[in-house]
Amino acid sequence: MKKVLVLLLILSCFGASAQVARKRTVKLMGSRFDITIVAADSLAAEQHIDTVIAEVTRIENLISDWKADSQISKVNANAGIGPVRVDPEVFALTERALHFSNITKGAFDISFAAMDRIWKFDGSMTEMPSPEAIKKSVEKVGYQNIILDKKHGTIFLRRKGMKIGFGALGEGYAADRCRDMMLARGIKAGIVNGSGDMSTWGKQPDGSDWTIGITNPLHRDTLFALVPLYQSAVVTSGSYEKFVVFNGKRYAHIINPSTGYPATGVSSVTVFGPSAETANGFSTSLMVLGKDAGLKLIKKYPNYTYILITDSGQIYSSRKLGLKNLTL
Template identity: 30%
Template sequence: MQTVSLAREAMATRFELVLNGSDPVRLRSAGEGALDEVDRQEARLSLYRATSEISQVNRLAAGTPVTVSPPVFSLLEECVRLWQSTGGAFDITVAPLMRAWGFLRGTGRMPTEEAIMAARAKVGMQHIRLDAARRTVHFEREGMMLDLGAIGKGYAIDEAVGLLRDDGVVSAFFHGGTSTCYALGRPPAFSGWRTAITRDELGAPAARPASPPPEDPAPARETAVTVVELVDASLSVSAVKGKAFESDGRVYGHVIDPRTGWPVQGAQLAAVVGPGATKTDALSTALLVLGEPEMDRLAAAFPRYGFLSVTREPDGTERIRATEGFSRLHAVRSRIDPDPHE
């Protein structure tokens, strides 16, 4: 059995791919094709590329309906469904709020109440019109913007994994920036890809395999929230730590609640496991916004997915809770127990 490892910078992060099989030349070719697919999706979806379909929509859709490709239109339809299912917690129109808070291209700043109100008027999937017959996108309000940052990596990974399957690859681990990963099949001689969800002070998420996956994988016990075992499944981890600033003794992170216009408070880390990276990517952001009290509702709406939440209580203590689907189906070594209410 041969192992081939590949990596590429894309979507402002590093994508890494490990493939196992008998023919390293064929594995490398398949892996390069998968990474090329990530590049193609970035060219279509990036908010920061002037030539992307999303940038074209952002420039023109307030004035006239804009035609997009079938894959992009299908993804936007999925974004609408996720927005509806999460009660607006997942919303790809949040970019005006990100800009108001200084997070779109910077590290953040405190906006005025007027700036927040003005940005909120430009946010909301209810102000987008998708015409399936014409495959067009139209904004009902000036200044609206689409930002697929909370779903783009997962979607790109799903599309790339589809190509790997078409090429006959049966064992691979693919991650984008360690925050979203997909485990294809099993690694040689192991029952699944063991992946640690770690954090630095309840912040920096990581979803990276131990290779080979030992019985008690790195990182060390004190840094791991849990270890999950994945087979033909995806894991996404979202956290508030990253871009942040302090004002009047309070820290404001880059994850904005599109319903209120303010950064998320309380929730520190959210993880979602399930059969597809597109949904786990989006739902991990939604869970971070909604918080642990809404986790049961998400689990009911998405029964094939498992959810985990880490919250910092006002007294500084750490609360970790997971749905039964997360704990029973995926947890290998954990500091959590299944939710007793399920």
């Protein structure tokens, strides 16, 4: 259920300032991370970027399902065999992910990692998979079979062949962790952007807000909204770059883990709030749930706001954002 990157960061000219901003782009967690730190001088900013990279790497080594020695890989290797004890940090992340599964009734599910990749979005598909193949592709998926034992700090996957993977949720968690760590160290402004899971805090050196541009899903080379951010997180999920069309219906690359069918009806969801991890859970879930069920869900969480765009170009946004007369 990996999202696509649809955010463009707009940095204004820094100009003369007592502080400087430094930005570095690196590959972490298998994805692009853009790290911007505002500090008293360039050397301090670069040193703090090094600290952020080290923290993301630490988290990756704990939760990556692609690293054979990670705690999550050990959980997966013991699926159907026995529980595996994990660090409290990993346990808590899994617990929060299962909370999302519960409130979305399976539209969000970290056991999607065991899903058979029968849908191809590289132009090679000429016909839809059969209903039987689609059903079989998700037979090892099911958050109800992830058993957490809080007393012993263990995770157990009840069915053999099951797997869990955090994907973009892990990137959002890493972005949040690094933001909080930098704030604790007295760094008053910066951005940690993990492949579109973005945590920001403070302001640019010239005193202006960090600003993001929301891509127009119907015209990808244009923006239809600019939104200022302050100590906030933002995540966008979109289906307009990777999709297939059968019988006039568009199927997104984001798969519903409970059915095996691709999401339909929504082109883009951007979610704002205090946590990139939580915003990621909402953005992915709204893509899968669709407009009606998705908006009904997120409206229960007033700390999070949204911009949702349907395949037909209709725009829905939270009143709190104050975005009026939006058109594509």
